[in-house]
Amino acid sequence: MKVAYYPGCSLHGTAKEYGQSVKAVSRALGIELNEIEDWSCCGATSAHATNFKLSVALPARDLIKAQTGAEKEVMVPCAACFNRLKSAQHHLEHDEVLRKEVEAIVGSEYKKESLEIRNPIDLIYNDIGLEELVAKVVKPLTGLKPVSYYGCLLLRPPKICNFDNYENPVLLDKMMSAIGAEVKPWSYKTDCCGGSFTISKTSIVNNMVDKLMRSAREAGANCVVVACPVCMANLDMRASAGLELPVFYFTELLALSFGLKESSDWWKLHGVDPSSLLKSLQLI
Amino acid sequence: MTFLEKVNERINEVPIQRCYHCRKCTAGCPMAEIMEYNPNKIIKMVQLGMEKAVLESKTIWLCASCETCVTRCPNEVDIARMMDVLREMALEGGSRIAEKNVVQFHESFLSSIKFGGRINEPLMMVLYKLKSGDLFSDVVMGVGMFLKGKLSLVSPRTKDISAVRNIFSKTKS
Ligand code: SF4
Ligand code: SF4
Numbered sequence: 072m073k074v075a076y077y078p079g080c081s082l083h084g085t086a087k088e089y090g091q092s093v094k095a096v097s098r099a100l101g102i103e104l105n106e107i108e109d110w111s112c113c114g115a116t117s118a119h120a121t122n123f124k125l126s127v128a129l130p131a132r133d134l135i136k137a138q139t140g141a142e143k144e145v146m147v148p149c150a151a152c153f154n155r156l157k158s159a160q161h162h163l164e165h166d167e168v169l170r171k172e173v174e175a176i177v178g179s180e181y182k183k184e185s186l187e188i189r190n191p192i193d194l195i196y197n198d199i200g201l202e203e204l205v206a207k208v209v210k211p212l213t214g215l216k217p218v219s220y221y222g223c224l225l226l227r228p229p230k231i232c233n234f235d236n237y238e239n240p241v242l243l244d245k246m247m248s249a250i251g252a253e254v255k256p257w258s259y260k261t262d263c264c265g266g267s268f269t270i271s272k273t274s275i276v277n278n279m280v281d282k283l284m285r286s287a288r289e290a291g292a293n294c295v296v297v298a299c300p301v302c303m304a305n306l307d308m309r310a311s312a313g314l315e316l317p318v319f320y321f322t323e324l325l326a327l328s329f330g331l332k333e334s335s336d337w338w339k340l341h342g343v344d345p346s347s348l349l350k351s352l353q354l355i
Numbered sequence: 356m357t358f359l360e361k362v363n364e365r366i367n368e369v370p371i372q373r374c375y376h377c378r379k380c381t382a383g384c385p386m387a388e389i390m391e392y393n394p395n396k397i398i399k400m401v402q403l404g405m406e407k408a409v410l411e412s413k414t415i416w417l418c419a420s421c422e423t424c425v426t427r428c429p430n431e432v433d434i435a436r437m438m439d440v441l442r443e444m445a446l447e448g449g450s451r452i453a454e455k456n457v458v459q460f461h462e463s464f465l466s467s468i469k470f471g472g473r474i475n476e477p478l479m480m481v482l483y484k485l486k487s488g489d490l491f492s493d494v495v496m497g498v499g500m501f502l503k504g505k506l507s508l509v510s511p512r513t514k515d516i517s518a519v520r521n522i523f524s525k526t527k528s
Contacts, residue, residue: 080474083510111472111513116420117464120442123365125526129468132522166367176525178518227422228435237426263385263421270483271460272417273492275389 072198074189075137075145076104079152079300080112086149086300088337092322093148093191095333099207099326100199104146107137113155116267124173130159131173134188135181144187146194148322150299151266153190154224154232160188161231190225191322192298193234196242201249209330211251214352217319218257218292219243220283222302226261237261243321247296250328255290259283264305276309284314293348296321307342317345327354358406365440366433373430374398380424380434390414391453394424394434401437410445414438416454459486469523472513 082090097104110133119126134156137145147153163170163181174180195204221240229237238261244254262283265276283306287295294317297303307318318341326334327349335355338346349355356364363370378395387393391413392400400409409415415438424434445452452458463482467474484490513519 080510081476084474084476109514111519112468112474114468115464115474117461119439120420121446121458121461121465122526123439123443125465125523128522128526129519132518176522178521223419223421223423227426228433229426263419263423265385266419266421267460267464268419268457270480270493271456271487272454275386275417279385 072101073103073105073142074194075140075142075186076106077110077133077137077145077147077152077156078106079147079149081149081300085304086320088323088340089148089300089303089320091333092320092326092337093146095331096195096322096325096329097146097191099329099331100195100203102146102194102199105140105142107133107140107145110136113152113159115151115155119155119158124169124176126155127159127162127169128173128176130156131163131181132177134160134163134186135177135179138182138185143185144189144194146189146191148191148298149301150190150222150224151301153188156188157231157233160186190234190298192225192242192246195325196246201245204246204249204325208250208328210328210354212247212324212328212352212354213251213253215252215324215348215354216255216291216293217247217252217296217324218255218287218290219247219260219321220264220295220297220302220306221260222297222299223261223263223266224301225298243296243298246321247324250325252324255287255292257287257290257292259286264302265309266301266305269301269305269309273309276305277311280305280309281311281314284310284316287316288314292316294319294345296324310343315343317341317343317348319345358404358409359401361444362401362437362440365443366436368433368436369431371398371401371432371437374402374428374432375430377429379427379429380432383423383427385421385423386417386419390417394418394438397441398432398434398437401441407450409441410448410450411453413453415441415445416452416457456487456489459483462486465523469520471510472516472519473511475510475512 114129226237418438467479
């Protein structure tokens, strides 16, 4: 299958290993990614927290660009971008007056109902399917005990995100079990990590992350799996000494189980280096 | 127009009088315990027309936009959207900002987009540090990430930068 692709800013920077692992896994699964031509930033929290119109117009430019391509779907791996693109789409589809105004600002027409915005968990689980994933596994992740952390922006608000069960999501858990990990049940899957307060209100984020890490340890986890660069940055770098756990993007673990060589480049990019855990389980 | 009417008009969804004060929003809010007024109190204050106290509160800047409140509200009151609206009104009306660092972060983030069309993380951090005067926190972490090759001073930018800057100038309130 071929889809349009919106990497977003962090996949070129602090979430480099997410960008690379999304590409590697897509290649392995036969998903062809066609990057949106000359895309720009979605505006993230900072736009919607301060200027509503800007928070619709910035993603609108990207959606309109995506609509010029042949693909009917766009894959958005970053949960924050996914949320902003979905939210802008919701407003553009439901508010005629706003849509006209935004079209005038961006200088092109937005075509209604012409593009589906999807995150890679949804795409891989629903369109590729667990069976095909299992068939690709050469190294089951035996001994890895993750809790799956979905956070806020993939799921909420449900009428906009329209993805998985919003109080007890399970798709990531199922995917990780399929590749041989022993996923631990956990009641903090959808709690907030503090998001962009990591820079402006660091101590608040420290406390929120410590709570998540404590509860993950209580659940018997030896690592956490995420699908968002903001969650990754916080969980991987804001836990207090002694509470840290290795944190993985789910695509890194898929790649590892598929035996993709590129995965060896990613571990050193983590704040908490997962190599010793993976070595002790003879996964690398 | 009353404060309540102005807020409702901007939210442009369910009017917040629909709230029957069950406090489900507040029970699930991860920030409620550190907010000056919890989300339900802010709703009451908006209903009572306490414009200055609301717009100068810490609460509106400490909301993390996690969207838990609106997800759980039995009356579909969009509290998260209300918080966006209140922040916007506070900035437009020149209210005293109770949490300056939060606003300085947003300004730095948006300036970085205006500059390159995409976020360059080191540039954004430098802008934030200059604005906030908080020069030393996270420097070690930043250098560490730099050495790992995760941060680079030059990252790909949007070529049609004038299109992005045009969006900024046309949405300026
Ligand atoms: S959950 Fe809804 S109805 Fe209940 S207090 Fe909050 S806003 Fe009001
Ligand atoms: S969106 Fe804001 S007010 Fe609502 S639950 Fe999250 S932090 Fe609290």
